[in-house]
Amino acid sequence: MSKRLHIRFIINPTSGPKSRVNVAARIEQHLDHRKYKYEIVYTERAGHAPELAQEAAESGCEVVVAVGGDGTVNEVARGLLHSETALAILPKGSGNGLARHLKLPLGLEAAIRVLNQGHITTIDTGNINGHPFFTTAGIGFDAYISSVFAGNTKRGLQTYVELVMKEVRNYKHLPVKASINGNTMDTDCFVMAFANAAQYGNNAYIAPMADIQDGLLDVCLVRKIDLVKALHLSYCMLTKQLANADSAEYFKTDHISVQTEEAMMYHADGEFLGESKAFEVKMLPLSLKVLVP
Structure with missing residues (x-):
């Protein structure tokens, strides 16, 4: 008999919707x-x-399994960067952005079957101001919503959309200076999202064309917005059509620097990180091993 592989499950007992499922027993x-x-x-x-x-x-x-939501996945993955140990995921959150991008099943038993039958590949990761991210990071309105969402007892897509519709009226766009691919751009910024993977989570696609193994960020810039445009952008995100929306512009790069006159909020994988007037975002190509179907 071949040597058995060592696998560690890291469970966040507070992640995701409350459930009576005994995860340890199912494992x-x-x-x-x-x-x-x-x-x-x-x-x-x-x-x-x-x-x-x-x-x-x-x-x-050989394998470490994150049992939880996007925040738990981010934390576990940070501990495995540049190692020979593969990340696996048993999704137990409300968004499950990386799990969805990797086409992992969201059901517990099906996800465990992937552990039994899946294979290991290597993906890119991102870094914003020293903070690793694996799906998306961003500055502006999405980071502001992350800060509000973090304090909300209700989770899920409906709560997220309700918050967006409530807060979009009062959030102002700000001027930024971005250096990308050797060019400097002065622009208004409502949202600037840095996508390694295609979606935030909940099948809300910020960068439908993103390739998690191409060594490049897909930068999505939304300059100015009103409620009507916000509704249209939300619809486009949920139907994977944002790349065709008039309000969104895209750039591909492996590194971007952004300077702002006023401090802007920022996030990594939906976790609010604080405020800054300077942002350095870069790719770390093929820096994390993951277990996939």
Whole structure:
């Protein structure tokens, strides 16, 4: 018999909708024990998952599984960057952006079957002001919504859309100076999104053409907006047509610098990070191993 692989499950007990599903019991029931020897650990605080993931990688663990939402996936993936250990995902959040992009099933049992039968590939990752991201980062309105969404007890796409419609009337666009592909651009900015993957989550596509293995960011710029345009953009995001919308412009690059006169909010994978007047966003090509169908 070949040597069994070591797999560690990192579970965020507070992720996603409340559920009575016993994740540990399902893992025990459906994981291929001929292929894997497994352990389960639980996060105890914000920032704990990267430590648990890095510890597993340094001990020679072949696969580390993030059990949670986009925030948990981001934390676990940060601990595995540039290592030989592969990230796997059991989606348990409200958005599940990276899981959806990688075409992972959202059901627990089906996701465990991917662990048993899937294969390992390597993807690009991004970095904004020193913070890794794996799906999207951004400055402007989407970061503002991330800050509001973080304090909301309700999750999911409906809550997100309701917040957008409520807040879009009062949010103002700001002037920015962006250096991209050797050119400098002075522009208004309502949203500037930096996409490694195609979507934010919940099948809301900010960059439908994004390739997670091409070494390039898909930069989406929305300059000025009103409620009517916001409704149209929301529709385009949900129908994968944003690239054809008049209000959105796209650029491909491996690095972009942005300067602002006023501090702007920013996020990474939907997690609000704070405010800054300067942003450096870059790609790290093929820097994370992932387990996919």
